Amino acid sequence: MDLIKLAIADDHKIFREGLKFTLEDYVQLNLIIEATDGKDLIAQITNNKPDVILMDIKMPEMDGMQAITYIHQHFSDTKILVLSMHNEDKYILNAMRLGASGYLLKNAEPEEILDAIVTAHTKGFYFNDNLSVTMAKELLGANFMHRLHEKDARLNEREIEVLKLICEEYCNTEIADKLFLSVRTVEGYRTRLLEKIGSKNVAGLVMYAVKNGIVTI
Known part of the structure; x- marks a missing residue:
């Protein structure tokens, strides 16, 4: 498999650093963008398009929902995985309706995050049990x-x-x-x-x- 070009967008620097440390051992990933919010992310992907984005939904300037909408419309080949602390159905369903390819919680294990990235890249979506239950409801x-x-x-x-x-x-x-x-x-x-x-x-x-x-x- 070719290297998967990855972007991370989250306004909390400590979380970004922890996520980068978590994923750095996976040689199939190439982190090309690190953004602090949706506006920053879109500015960067215009000239350096990632394959998969890991993105929070609560960010300043432009939040994740707005960014999902824009990216899905203008960079439809890029897959978006929400990585959030919010487990409520309304957030999950809204993100999926706007064009996200999957929804993970921030306490997900590193192996699940990697699986989600690879699956979204190869299949176009990632459904875990939590998302499956929400969609079924x-x-x-x-x-x-x-x-x-x-x-x-x-x-x-x-x-x-x-x-x-x-x-x-x-x-x-x-x-x-x-x-x-x-x-x-x-x-x-x-x-x-x-x-x-x-x-x-x-x-x-x-x-x-x-x-x-x-x-x-």
Whole structure:
């Protein structure tokens, strides 16, 4: 794979430095731009276009949402990954509607950030569990849900508990803590739920849970 030209835009210097330190070991990345806000970012990419941008949404001068809109319109080949501390659905959905290719939280592990960069560059988008759940909720609420090819899933009490927590966007470690289980056991429950329900991802689990009255949105 050719080097992925990367840009970082965040108004907090300490976070930028930490992110650069986190990513410097990945030889497939070439950091070509470091910007303090959307206006600064756009000025730089005009003459030095990156493949992928990691960008905060709360910045001075021009915030991330405004920058996403401009970049998506004028540099459509450049993929934008939001890297934010805001986990609310309204931020996630707005960023995706405006043209972002993915949405990560600032506490994401380095491996996930790298995976997101590579996936967005090669496939054009990156969906993690958190984003999949949010998008599934939006589709369900807007009545655009397609029927799933569902198996006659008979879930036991523990599987239902795990499913509810998945729908509430808890990760495997958090579910394990809440239910006093090992992480490996939770991973096993997640795999069995996908198999029983006949889904390939978390969004399918959410749709199933809503349709069958296990959770409400």
